[in-house]
Amino acid sequence: MATGRTHRPATRSRGIPEATVARLPLYLRALTALSERSVPTVSSEELAAAAGVNSAKLRKDFSYLGSYGTRGVGYDVEYLVYQISRELGLTQDWPVVIVGIGNLGAALANYGGFASRGFRVAALIDADPAMAGKPVAGIPVQHTDELEKIVQDEGVSIGVIATPAGAAQQVCERLVAAGVTSILNFAPTVLSVPDGVDVRKVDLSIELQILAFHEQRKAGELAAAGTAASHQEPAVSRRSAAVDQVPVADQGPDGDVPAVMPT
Amino acid sequence: MATGRTHRPATRSRGIPEATVARLPLYLRALTALSERSVPTVSSEELAAAAGVNSAKLRKDFSYLGSYGTRGVGYDVEYLVYQISRELGLTQDWPVVIVGIGNLGAALANYGGFASRGFRVAALIDADPAMAGKPVAGIPVQHTDELEKIVQDEGVSIGVIATPAGAAQQVCERLVAAGVTSILNFAPTVLSVPDGVDVRKVDLSIELQILAFHEQRKAGELAAAGTAASHQEPAVSRRSAAVDQVPVADQGPDGDVPAVMPT
DNA sequence: GGGTGTGAACATCTTCACAGCA
DNA sequence: TGCTGTGAAGATGTTCACACCC
Numbered sequence: 001m002a003t004g005r006t007h008r009p010a011t012r013s014r015g016i017p018e019a020t021v022a023r024l025p026l027y028l029r030a031l032t033a034l035s036e037r038s039v040p041t042v043s044s045e046e047l048a049a050a051a052g053v054n055s056a057k058l059r060k061d062f063s064y065l066g067s068y069g070t071r072g073v074g075y076d077v078e079y080l081v082y083q084i085s086r087e088l089g090l091t092q093d094w095p096v097v098i099v100g101i102g103n104l105g106a107a108l109a110n111y112g113g114f115a116s117r118g119f120r121v122a123a124l125i126d127a128d129p130a131m132a133g134k135p136v137a138g139i140p141v142q143h144t145d146e147l148e149k150i151v152q153d154e155g156v157s158i159g160v161i162a163t164p165a166g167a168a169q170q171v172c173e174r175l176v177a178a179g180v181t182s183i184l185n186f187a188p189t190v191l192s193v194p195d196g197v198d199v200r201k202v203d204l205s206i207e208l209q210i211l212a213f214h215e216q217r218k219a220g221e222l223a224a225a226g227t228a229a230s231h232q233e234p235a236v237s238r239r240s241a242a243v244d245q246v247p248v249a250d251q252g253p254d255g256d257v258p259a260v261m262p263t
Numbered sequence: 264m265a266t267g268r269t270h271r272p273a274t275r276s277r278g279i280p281e282a283t284v285a286r287l288p289l290y291l292r293a294l295t296a297l298s299e300r301s302v303p304t305v306s307s308e309e310l311a312a313a314a315g316v317n318s319a320k321l322r323k324d325f326s327y328l329g330s331y332g333t334r335g336v337g338y339d340v341e342y343l344v345y346q347i348s349r350e351l352g353l354t355q356d357w358p359v360v361i362v363g364i365g366n367l368g369a370a371l372a373n374y375g376g377f378a379s380r381g382f383r384v385a386a387l388i389d390a391d392p393a394m395a396g397k398p399v400a401g402i403p404v405q406h407t408d409e410l411e412k413i414v415q416d417e418g419v420s421i422g423v424i425a426t427p428a429g430a431a432q433q434v435c436e437r438l439v440a441a442g443v444t445s446i447l448n449f450a451p452t453v454l455s456v457p458d459g460v461d462v463r464k465v466d467l468s469i470e471l472q473i474l475a476f477h478e479q480r481k482a483g484e485l486a487a488a489g490t491a492a493s494h495q496e497p498a499v500s501r502r503s504a505a506v507d508q509v510p511v512a513d514q515g516p517d518g519d520v521p522a523v524m525p526t
Numbered sequence: 527g528g529g530t531g532t533g534a535a536c537a538t539c540t541t542c543a544c545a546g547c548a
Numbered sequence: 549t550g551c552t553g554t555g556a557a558g559a560t561g562t563t564c565a566c567a568c569c570c
Contacts, residue, residue: 043529059529059530059531060532062530070529072528
């Protein structure tokens with residue numbers, strides 16, 4: 001089945017493009033800042049600048065949510081904050097568990113951006129018995145043995161994996177079996193999950209590699225244009241170039257994740 | 264040809280699509296794993312599975328690099344590793360500095376994925392004098408005062424910002440002024456940079472928010488389709504749904520970033 | 527005038543399907 | 549026969565430009 005896109009949008013509001021969804025948090029952040037400064041309204045131009053996108057894109061994005069602006073005036077900040085929050089599902093409480101409390105897991109546990117957006121760190125889980133009971137960010141670390149119980153008791157549907165690559169798939173399977181349906185994966189591995197489970201991944205080194213690609217390109221612009229791109233002086237003067245990459249952060253094609261056996 | 268009107272995007276001379284560039288690190292990771300298992304050749308189908316994409320996409324991606332495969336056989340693993348590495352610019356050494364050695368900065372400093380791909384942590388920098396000299400991941404932390412000197416002496420062109428949001432823009436400006444032309448930003452702020460400087464960003468809470476959106480959608484499928492989406496039982500049975508988000512990780516040009524106050 | 531909302535043009539990305547080569 | 553490489557179709561995303569309303 002993998003029905004794919006044979007879905008029927010009961011109401012047309014269900015057709016928000018992925019690219020738009022991915023930008024909503026950006027708008028929300030900018031709006032929250034405006035809200036804290038008690039700015040009552042904002043134009044698409046201003047908000048777009050604050051969010052780092054262009055205004056046409058922003059207006060188009062908002063048009064998918066409905067008509068929340070006022071022509072000639074702009075958008076009501078508070079109202080928009082509410083609408084976007086609701087659309088993203090942030091008006092409800094999302095208990096999350098973080099598995100793998102190394103440096104990264106600890107950083108995530110301490111990250112303030114979660115709590116302020118409806119995410120509550122329900123538990124920290126680590127395989128190391130020595131960690132058990134040790135508080136991180138004020139929350140005692142629990143042993144992996146408790147994973148299933150925690151997920152079920154707390155009604156956790158979102159799990160964060162910050163384990164080493166080797167442990168990620170197994171942790172993922174246990175999370176899913178216990179009821180988790182969304183996973184944020186920091187381990188450098190492709191996770192295979194059943195249909196209906198969302199995976200997003202963040203790979204720190206991938207981002208750096210993309211930067212390196214463009215960096216190399218900038219340097220290459222000065223000399224070689226063909227194939228010989230082997231040497232480059234790091235201290236090259238900065239050349240102008242359009243800045244506009246975008247992508248990455250995908251996982252899970254839509255139907256067929258085979259038995260991957262990664263690192 | 265070019266684009267006779269507005270300014271020309273970065274996708275020029277060499278013409279590898281951004282989406283493809285963003286996947287090259289994925290392929291590289293999968294290939295490296297195969298290489299370590301001494302697998303000599305691999306088909307597009309197998310490699311695609313290991314990288315978590317579909318084979319048509321992979322073949323198309325590789326076609327932009329050149330014809331490195333053999334019909335009826337597949338791709339030579341070692342050769343592909345080399346070609347992709349070269350394309351990404353990973354055959355050279357990239358000294359990077361990490362600014363902001365909190366939990367996250369420490370996690371980055373310890374992250375093994377860097378060194379193995381040509382990235383060398385040239386220095387760790389923090390504004391806290393108490394951190395100065397303290398070793399993290401075997402590297403002594405240096406004070407922000409040294410920033411310019413370090414960047415110049417080491418020929419650093421890639422900087423990683425892991426400071427609180429409030430400090431990010433200033434750090435960014437100092438990095439750029441000192442010669443950095445690529446920045447990986449973990450602070451939840453839009454950085455404004457001059458032309459020619461690349462910024463990629465990773466926002467942990469954004470990824471979670473995107474997951475929350477889809478999570479809410481799954482739950483909503485069961486009952487309400489209209490506006491009332493306030494209550495939901497977290498322990499909903501998993502329903503099948505198309506899993507296929509994608510994007511995010513852009514950072515626009517546009518200057519003018521208001522004084523965003525972090526969380 | 528000012529600024530939203532949006533159809534239509536354009537650009538990019540993905541998938542299909544098959545020609546062509548080992 | 550098996551699998552790559554790729555033109556062409558299709559889907560998604562972005563930008564333009566202007567109607568329309570405050």
